[in-house]
Amino acid sequence: MAAATKGQRVIVVGTRQSSLALTQTGQVIDELKRISEKHGFDYTFEIKKIVTKGDRILDVTLSKVGGKGLFVKEIEQALADGVIDLAVHSMKDMPYELPEGLMNGATPKRVDPRDCLVMREGSGLADLPVGARVGTSSLRRSSQLKHERPDLQLESIRGNIDSRIRKLETEGFDAIVLASAGMTRMGWTDRISAYLPVEICLPAVGQGALGIECRENDEQVRELLALFNDKETELAVRAERSFLGALNGGCQVPIGAYCVVGEAHGSDGGERQLVMTGMVGSPDGATLLKEERRGTDPERLGLDVAAALVARGADRILAEIGG
Structure with a gap:
């Protein structure tokens, strides 16, 4: 790829509007600003919040909503239309096939990929009582937890990370299962009761990693994102x-x-x-x-x-x- 022209530019960054999405997008922008300054790019950044289908439908389990890309399609459309210049996704939300003309421009360094338990009492899976109610919207998590503990009552819980934590108390769950990465990015690791070993609960594809999506023909953004990529995480x-x-x-x-x-x-x-x-x-x-x-x-x-x-x-x- 030929070097892009270094000129003044406002780069619009698309993201979901949850507190986690906005937090991790802010962290990405901070790093892109640092890279821009280091390499002499005169870029400034703006955030554009976008509501996705997965954000609108909260009363149905994700597996029943259907389709792929529940949390990215509207954002990808804005990217294709030129409304935004790059998008910050949780990699585990990204379908395998990206729309024509779009690409993953960077995979930054991954944080902890494991799932974790936030519990009302106790500090591990073994501490959950027989028949405990555990909240998760993920078939992957419930399948593995039921395999390890067939007695557990796995029930659907939807919403943003903070609202799910609130539901632990308000809806009488004994524990909820979340991605450690989200808790880490929010600065909430002190709320984690236990990390689930990958031997018990294998993570989702790309969990803990971000995908920074851009247009294939946007050489300026592609050059910037290439400097943000972490090779080990990418592999x-x-x-x-x-x-x-x-x-x-x-x-x-x-x-x-x-x-x-x-x-x-x-x-x-x-x-x-x-x-x-x-x-x-x-x-x-x-x-x-x-x-x-x-x-x-x-x-x-x-x-x-x-x-x-x-x-x-x-x-x-x-x-x-x-x-």
Whole structure:
């Protein structure tokens, strides 16, 4: 890509309007300002809040709303129309296929990808009483928790991260399950009762990472975002998203994946060893399929893990729930 012309420009950043979305967008803008100043770009940034379908429909579980890209479609349309210049997404909300003309311009450094419990009492999954009510809108989380603790009563809970925490008390839940990343970005780690190990609850594809989407033909923004990209996170997320694409899964099906990136081989900082675990489970938790593979090509690795799970019947599980 040829170097973009360094000129004065206002870059409009699109985001959902939840407190978490606005917080992480503000953090992204702060970093882009720092990069702009360091590299001599005369850019200023504005935020544009956009309401998505997933934000409007709060009385139905996500798996029943249907469709992919529940939290990104309206934002992507604004990007395609030139209303905004880049968009900040939680990577786990992004469908595998992006609209024509759009691309993921940067994958910044990932924060903790694990799920966590916020509990009324206790400090771990084992502390939940038999038959405890646990709130989550995610089939992936409920499938894995039911597999580990079949006695738990998993119930749907929707809303922004802060409203879900309030519902822990007001609606009588014993615990709710949230992404650690959101709690970290909000500065609320002190509210976390327990982190769920990936061995018990494999994260969603791309969980803990952000996707910064832009137009393919916007060379100025692409050049800026390339300086914001974290290579290790990019490799891990590419592998996980390849897995997602192979299974044709959206973010609201019981699919999980987590890729760990090893050290680069050789003095030239060449290929890195990738280790990825993928999971497909039945909604009731009775069947939980997991496979681990290693490789150096992220896309190939994702396909290999998906193929191993399909060979064990993962495609039939997903077909039954409309995945």
